[in-house]
Amino acid sequence: MIALLVRDLRLAVRAGGGFGLGLAFFLIVTVLVPFAVGPEGETLARIAPGILWVGALLACLLSLDRIFQLDFEDGSLDLLATAPLPMEGAVVVKALAHWLTTGLPLTLAAPVFGILMNMQAPGHWWIFVTLLIGTPALSMIGAFGAALTVGLKRGGLLLSLLVLPLYVPTLIFGAEAATRGGAGMAVTTPILMLAGITAGVVAFLPFAAAAAIRINIR
Amino acid sequence: MTKMERTKQSRDAWNWLWEWANPVKFMHLTGKALPWVVGLTLVTLIPGLIWGFFFTPEADKFGSSVKIIYVHVPSAMMAINAWAMMLVASLIWLVRRHHVGALAAKAAAPVGVVFTVIALLTGAIWGQPMWGTWWAWDPRLTSFLILFLFYLGYMALWAAIDDPDTAADLTSVLAIVGSVFAVLSRYAVNFWNQGLHQGASLSLDAEENVADVYWQPLVLTLVGIVALFVALVFIRTRTQLRRRRLHALELRERMADA
Numbered sequence: 001m002i003a004l005l006v007r008d009l010r011l012a013v014r015a016g017g018g019f020g021l022g023l024a025f026f027l028i029v030t031v032l033v034p035f036a037v038g039p040e041g042e043t044l045a046r047i048a049p050g051i052l053w054v055g056a057l058l059a060c061l062l063s064l065d066r067i068f069q070l071d072f073e074d075g076s077l078d079l080l081a082t083a084p085l086p087m088e089g090a091v092v093v094k095a096l097a098h099w100l101t102t103g104l105p106l107t108l109a110a111p112v113f114g115i116l117m118n119m120q121a122p123g124h125w126w127i128f129v130t131l132l133i134g135t136p137a138l139s140m141i142g143a144f145g146a147a148l149t150v151g152l153k154r155g156g157l158l159l160s161l162l163v164l165p166l167y168v169p170t171l172i173f174g175a176e177a178a179t180r181g182g183a184g185m186a187v188t189t190p191i192l193m194l195a196g197i198t199a200g201v202v203a204f205l206p207f208a209a210a211a212a213i214r215i216n217i218r
Numbered sequence: 219m220t221k222m223e224r225t226k227q228s229r230d231a232w233n234w235l236w237e238w239a240n241p242v243k244f245m246h247l248t249g250k251a252l253p254w255v256v257g258l259t260l261v262t263l264i265p266g267l268i269w270g271f272f273f274t275p276e277a278d279k280f281g282s283s284v285k286i287i288y289v290h291v292p293s294a295m296m297a298i299n300a301w302a303m304m305l306v307a308s309l310i311w312l313v314r315r316h317h318v319g320a321l322a323a324k325a326a327a328p329v330g331v332v333f334t335v336i337a338l339l340t341g342a343i344w345g346q347p348m349w350g351t352w353w354a355w356d357p358r359l360t361s362f363l364i365l366f367l368f369y370l371g372y373m374a375l376w377a378a379i380d381d382p383d384t385a386a387d388l389t390s391v392l393a394i395v396g397s398v399f400a401v402l403s404r405y406a407v408n409f410w411n412q413g414l415h416q417g418a419s420l421s422l423d424a425e426e427n428v429a430d431v432y433w434q435p436l437v438l439t440l441v442g443i444v445a446l447f448v449a450l451v452f453i454r455t456r457t458q459l460r461r462r463r464l465h466a467l468e469l470r471e472r473m474a475d476a
Binding site: 001020063107145148149151154155158161162164166168169173176190193197205208211212214215 | 271364367370373374375378379382388389391392394395396399402403405407409410413
């Protein structure tokens with residue numbers, strides 16, 4: 001499992017175009033928003049948690065098709081399927097690798113990008129916390145979507161159509177918690193719900209994703 | 219009675235249901251049932267709508283706009299029930315590998331999405347004069363919009379995969395996971411915003427429902443829309459089965475030629 005994780009991380013970092021791209025995309029989205037809505041600090045500060053969450057979500061979406069597609073094309077997915085490691089485990093490891101290369105950098109960058117959005121003091125902390133709790137769910141749900149579309153020639157657009165509706169609950173609770181935290185209100189309920197979604201998703205979706213991969217490579 | 223006998227007996231007791239899963243029997247049974255279901259649709263939906271539109275009094279606060287309820291409530295109900303039916307059919311396909319299950323789920327999706335769109339549109343048309351807006355981010359409205367997106371994703375996945383069995387498997391998995399997330403979204407959306415939409419128009423345990431004058435034609439249209447859904451799903455599933463058979467025949471022909 002660790003060997004697979006190291007291999008995936010190495011591929012993501014060295015193959016180019018995967019690792020930094022999501023982060024750059026996130027930065028561009030954050031930069032574009034003030035051009036669209038105007039530079040007034042108050043407006044930006046009010047929408048900052050939502051924009052950062054949507055930006056992180058889209059940046060995450062960008063690299064999803066890489067989770068299984070390359071391995072499917074060069075045949076290593078078939079090898080993984082016959083390996084002693086159960087497919088469920090492989091899915092978890094691949095989702096974890098995706099999170100380490102996409103979700104975690106996004107989480108670390110979000111408070112910094114918050115400055116661009118005129119975010120005020122406790123806001124940075126809360127966007128960091130909510131993304132830290134929420135992005136594993138985004139990676140896992142994305143891995144499920146990638147597993148569904150892995151055999152398809154032009155799966156990219158379909159992948160977004162499948163995955164984005166599944167992101168709705170995570171986005172709602174994550175952005176709500178970030179907004180409330182920034183405004184100094186009670187955050188327990190949305191944070192707990194967000195953590196619950198992440199825990200549930202990590203517990204159950206590997207089985208669905210593994211089933212989808214087995215169907216796709218049979 | 220041994221355990222084995224008992225399971226066998228219970229299996230026999232359910233046989234009438236699984237008969238439907240045999241494609242040939244399904245064609246036979248639906249062929250017979252279809253005229254009745256279509257007939258039921260005609261005798262409930264048309265009188266129900268005419269009654270509702272022309273022979274109910276105008277409500278004091280809403281004027282004649284209240285009559286959109288005869289389209290809105292039944293289609294909204296069917297939009298959700300169609301998804302539930304797709305979930306059950308998908309489970310039947312995954313567990314028992316009956317093709318009729320997968321094909322019925324596939325057949326129900328476009329019907330369900332049309333009901334969803336009708337519910338959203340009639341709601342918007344009603345909301346404009348009543349709430350003063352075509353759209354509000356009300357929990358019910360938002361959940362329906364999300365349901366619409368789920369339908370789109372489901373149908374797109376069916377359309378994208380060439381091999382019918384793979385497509386059936388993957389869409390079934392998506393239907394199951396999607397159902398969980400649809401319920402989750404419903405609660406998330408409830409938490410996110412308090413609504414404008416009134417409570418359920420009809421429920422058995424509510425003290426106060428819609429007044430009787432409106433309620434009676436509404437029941438007719440509700441029955442009618444269920445019958446319409448069943449009829450459409452029958453027709454579409456029959457088409458799918460025929461197409462499958464045609465495909466098999468073509469393959470056999472080609473094999474014979476080669």
